[in-house]
Amino acid sequence: MARRERYQPPEDLAQGESAYTRYRPLIDDWEAFCDTLQRPLNPCVRANTTRLSRDELARLLQDEGWHPRPLGWQGDALLVDDGFRPGHHWGAIAGLYQIQEAASLLPVQLLDPQPGERVLDLCAAPGNKTIQVADALGNRGTVVANDASGGRLGALGQAVKRHGLVNVSQTVRDGQGMPWAVGRFDKVVVDAPCSCEGTFRKTATAAEPTSPAFRERLVQRQQRLLLRGMALTRPGGAVVYSTCTFAPEENEAVVAAALARAPGTFELVPARLPGLHLSPGLEAWDGAHYGAEMAACARLWPHHNDTGGFFAAVLRRVDGGDGSADDGPAMGDEPRARDLLRTFTEELGVPSSVLDGLTAFFEGGKYAKVVPSGHNAAGGVPVVRSGIPAVRAQTRPPKPATAGVMALGHHAHGPVLELGRDEVYAFFRREALFPGPERCQRLTESGHVLLRHRGRTVGVGMYRGGAVVSLFPKAWSRAAGGSGT
């Protein structure tokens, strides 16, 4: 169904009673606010910079007739024309970009994770912010992505593989009681469950007021999640607390209460970004006083930047901590798994220096997996998965996994076949390709072949007798039914 058909906002948002009426005294231009909420969002995509730059992504889209424009305040993101269906495009299927609403880019942009840092995403599913963090770390180091719902983490696992991100370990815990054994983090994201009032442009829901009892339960959980995130932060490190809602009870009140519970340990850092109109957090509301320092928080009102709504606060740890800084040992290399990585060097022509930065191991036995060297999973907390599968061990010859190819394929100089536009979608649908003798000149022998479209790796096939059998994973090919327009 087209986005505009699906999107059916009530016509009387400015006049009638809705979840937003209570915020009217806070909003500088009520008509503009309501008018903005009633318009759908433009598609927003963030380049997977481990694979290509924002400008390279923009050129790919321009060449196909789209008109992407930089988001401005987030250096890797592009806004695309309304008719663009980002989830059906070959670039999304091959993990060249992440589809992420502009407003939702705010927390990680404020947190500014740097290569070398160990980062915890306490409420991570479906994984947009994890992917943003993992990319910001340059696909090295450690991101621990946790969520209370193992089912919701499934989408995150898919995205990690599609993007070829090796540096994520996933845990399923109630974040309110995340064990100390997980170790300490330089940066923590607490993107808390909330009443979601700011996602109206995406879902056209949350126009109904949230009941006080439901809100109170959310607030209790938000406070405990933020406090645990703060406790797991190293001295000098920082936490970003965010919600996609407007309610001060779920925003400034939660931050103020957490600061009061941990006096002298954290301070608020002004949450501002060049090129983005952010409003200060509220110092008081509806008889409650949160304190003057709450002005350092950021409120993203939809009509100021043509986005959804968001709230974010950045808290920096200023005390010396309690001295417990043990993250446990980094993951170790397993010789048999390392040996299987030779598929990449010997068959696909990946320089061995690329593999030097990776640790190879087994998780379950079916695949040799990889994480960055020095990856420190989750200390003493059991992980549900770490890194990505690189080579399927039980086939003869061993098969390079598509996730491994997404991570390493662009370094390869071995057998490669460039696919045309129709061919790439046929490959995603797992159809065999018959490229003809001229295009197969470099494929003299039967074996694995890297498939590229417009110079970008999209997967791996098996070349035999003039045909290329698609090895694109069944589970990934669901989105690939269309022509990508």
Ligand SMILES: C[S@@+](CC[C@H](N)C(=O)[O-])C[C@H]1O[C@@H](n2cnc3c(N)ncnc32)[C@H](O)[C@@H]1O
């Ligand atoms: C706003 S969503 C997170 C969105 C995610 N950060 C992203 O960018 O894709 C909130 C998440 O918190 C999770 N959650 C709710 N209660 C939790 C808890 N007690 N501990 C950990 N996660 C929790 C939910 O399952 C949900 O996935």
